[in-house]
Amino acid sequence: MTKEPRKVLVVDDLPDWRATLRGLLAGKGFEVEVAESSDQAIQILETGRFDLALVDMRLDDTDEDNKDGLLLARKIRIRWPSIKIIIVTGYGTTEDVQYTRGPDASGLVLASDFVPKSDIVQLLTTIQRVLP
Amino acid sequence: MCKGRVLLVDDLPDMRTTLSGLLSDRGYLVRTASSRFEALQLLEAERFHVAVLDVRLDDTDEDNQDGITLMHDINGIDPTVAVIILTGYATVGMVQEALQPDSNGFAPAYSFLQKSEIMRLPEQVKGAFDNALRINDALIIEDTEKFIPHVANKIRFIDIAKPDAGQVAEETCEILQKLFYECERIEVRPMKRGYSGAAVFAVTPWYRGRGRGEARVAKIGEHALVEKERHKYRELVQGIVGGHRLPLTLHFARTRSLSGILYTFAGLGATRDFAIFYREAGLAQVLSALDNLFQETCFPWRRNAITSHSKLDLRETYMRLVRLKSEVMQSSLERMMAGRHPFHRDSQGLWLGGEFLLPDPMKFALTADLRADSQIAIIHGDLYGYNVLVDERNETWLIDFAVADRGPLLQDYVSFETFTRFMMVQSSDWKRLYEWDCLSYNAPDLRRVELPPELAAIPEIDKAHRAIQKIRELALPENDPDAARAYLIGVLFNAIKVVTVMDMEPAHRDHALITAAVVAERLKH
Numbered sequence: 174m175t176k177e178p179r180k181v182l183v184v185d186d187l188p189d190w191r192a193t194l195r196g197l198l199a200g201k202g203f204e205v206e207v208a209e210s211s212d213q214a215i216q217i218l219e220t221g222r223f224d225l226a227l228v229d230m231r232l233d234d235t236d237e238d239n240k241d242g243l244l245l246a247r248k249i250r251i252r253w254p255s256i257k258i259i260i261v262t263g264y265g266t267t268e269d270v271q272y273t274r275g276p277d278a279s280g281l282v283l284a285s286d287f288v289p290k291s292d293i294v295q296l297l298t299t300i301q302r303v304l305p
Numbered sequence: 306m307c308k309g310r311v312l313l314v315d316d317l318p319d320m321r322t323t324l325s326g327l328l329s330d331r332g333y334l335v336r337t338a339s340s341r342f343e344a345l346q347l348l349e350a351e352r353f354h355v356a357v358l359d360v361r362l363d364d365t366d367e368d369n370q371d372g373i374t375l376m377h378d379i380n381g382i383d384p385t386v387a388v389i390i391l392t393g394y395a396t397v398g399m400v401q402e403a404l405q406p407d408s409n410g411f412a413p414a415y416s417f418l419q420k421s422e423i424m425r426l427p428e429q430v431k432g433a434f435d436n437a438l439r440i441n442d443a444l445i446i447e448d449t450e451k452f453i454p455h456v457a458n459k460i461r462f463i464d465i466a467k468p469d470a471g472q473v474a475e476e477t478c479e480i481l482q483k484l485f486y487e488c489e490r491i492e493v494r495p496m497k498r499g500y501s502g503a504a505v506f507a508v509t510p511w512y513r514g515r516g517r518g519e520a521r522v523a524k525i526g527e528h529a530l531v532e533k534e535r536h537k538y539r540e541l542v543q544g545i546v547g548g549h550r551l552p553l554t555l556h557f558a559r560t561r562s563l564s565g566i567l568y569t570f571a572g573l574g575a576t577r578d579f580a581i582f583y584r585e586a587g588l589a590q591v592l593s594a595l596d597n598l599f600q601e602t603c604f605p606w607r608r609n610a611i612t613s614h615s616k617l618d619l620r621e622t623y624m625r626l627v628r629l630k631s632e633v634m635q636s637s638l639e640r641m642m643a644g645r646h647p648f649h650r651d652s653q654g655l656w657l658g659g660e661f662l663l664p665d666p667m668k669f670a671l672t673a674d675l676r677a678d679s680q681i682a683i684i685h686g687d688l689y690g691y692n693v694l695v696d697e698r699n700e701t702w703l704i705d706f707a708v709a710d711r712g713p714l715l716q717d718y719v720s721f722e723t724f725t726r727f728m729m730v731q732s733s734d735w736k737r738l739y740e741w742d743c744l745s746y747n748a749p750d751l752r753r754v755e756l757p758p759e760l761a762a763i764p765e766i767d768k769a770h771r772a773i774q775k776i777r778e779l780a781l782p783e784n785d786p787d788a789a790r791a792y793l794i795g796v797l798f799n800a801i802k803v804v805t806v807m808d809m810e811p812a813h814r815d816h817a818l819i820t821a822a823v824v825a826e827r828l829k830h
Binding site for chain 1: 327359
């Protein structure tokens with residue numbers, strides 16, 4: 174019996190990172206979709222069942238304070254509670270992500286884990302842990 | 306040992322960290338830059354083996370292709386760097402186009418890799434080392450006398466500024482790692498450096514699984530010099546070396562500032578240059594090797610499209626051939642005159658020890674009528690003891706073809722005579738040397754010069770004299786005053802050249818000055 178491939182949505186505004194993450198995951202047998210914005214991500218999630226969303230915290234790299242990724246994670250958590258979420262943190266945002274690990278003001282735990290882009294190779298290990 | 310230096314250029318900081326992490330995990334030394342400008346600054350200060358370049362170096366600008374521009378910059382700065390281009394998904398077609406080889410077959414990059422395949426980057430970099438750079442980083446270089454750093458430091462740079470000593474030594478080792486790609490171990494021995502400014506090594510290689518190989522000669526010098534030799538070799542040398550003692554194959558390798566030639570000879574056992582051979586061997590062996598050198602190894606000279614020129618301006622010809630400039634001739638002489646015994650110069654000419662008056666050889670060489678009927682052929686152009694190897698059968702082999710070209714047929718004999726006269730005689734007894742030179746150059750027939758008993762009693766002079774007479778017998782036809790005059794003019798300029806070489810032993814330069822003056826005196830009449 175062959176296992177259904179796991180489906181992953183990668184959300185990142187930078188094309189190079191979308192390509193990198195897609196390659197990294199496709200190489201390990203995942204079925205990968207990519208989105209460059211929150212809106213596009215929601216549209217794609219509505220089209221089918223996903224196991225995992227990899228969400229870049231900063232979805233507008235021209236804005237240093239952008240944390241659209243966290244808002245998106247929250248939306249996904251509420252609408253599709255079975256989708257595991259891993260936050261991908263970029264340059265200079267690693268401290269900001271600490272609070273995604275605990276529950277937020279409304280008691281919601283946004284993400285299963287986070288992975289810094291600067292060590293993206295460990296993503297595969299993290300996924301193994303998050304997806305049973 | 307360091308596995309290699311990689312320059313990584315990407316504008317995305319996390320991408321830089323990820324990629325440099327992937328590569329430094331494999332032992333590469335990685336430097337990163339975020340822009341073309343930063344990369345160029347690094348390239349100015351450091352040397353790299355591989356450059357990994359993102360095409361789009363400004364992710365906010367979809368049309369940015371700074372990575373491609375940088376690739377061309379790198380090809381210009383150091384064409385030995387293997388470039389790997391990284392692309393996002395949209396640029397593959399454009400990159401493939403940019404990587405097409407030019408009309409000379411030079412490919413501007415080793416490969417390209419899509420960002421979606423970045424996990425393959427370490428394997429691509431390894432591929433660049435194995436296939437493009439071909440650096441044998443496991444090679445054991447046995448250099449018991451610590452000869453490499455010493456000699457590398459003396460490599461002369463004309464075309465480019467001299468890199469620091471550490472870098473030259475490192476690049477020298479890297480050239481050896483490239484030239485001996487198939488070997489597991491090499492043993493490096495000194496060979497006397499010539500005036501070309503290159504380092505010359507006798508190398509014994511051991512091949513993986515096949516044991517010891519035949520001796521090789523590796524010459525390492527500034528890229529421009531070695532490139533010239535490579536060109537001359539292709540164009541001329543196959544036609545001028547006889548007796549099947551042509552270097553069979555030449556391998557070339559280069560780094561950023563150096564290039565190396567590996568002379569591979571079939572059948573050459575022990576490698577020693579003629580200078581070492583001359584000191585060790587008896588007179589009969591030396592004469593036999595000279596016969597072999599000019600009758601067999603260099604014999605094709607004689608058959609190689611000789612043209613006769615009447616009243617050829619030999620001053621112009623020789624000054625070009627031995628690279629002499631009038632200012633340098635004058636200043637060298639002035640330096641030698643600076644209160645040094647036995648020389649003294651006044652309006653009458655050059656005095657030796659206050660008793661013998663001779664013409665100022667520099668003035669004579671620059672002003673006298675030095676036209677002579679001459680024969681021109683392809684010659685080695687730099688034939689002297691350090692460029693001739695002698696095997697155990699006393700057979701001779703040639704190296705160093707950087708100045709091979711058409712030139713005066715007699716030059717190779719003349720330069721071998723002056724090499725023997727100055728370099729193979731250690732005496733600094735100027736009266737004896739002057740006496741010997743007068744006999745040698747004032748004789749009516751240059752082919753027949755006998756030493757008086759008091760000079761013949763000095764073994765090194767006797768040996769050199771007999772070797773020189775052998776060279777003259779081989780060089781000069783019987784009763785040919787034109788050839789004798791052309792030969793003497795050749796000696797004049799070759800001796801002056803030795804006077805001007807700063808790192809020559811002072812006693813040899815003194816002797817060369819005496820010889821030049823004696824020959825000038827003879828040519829005057």
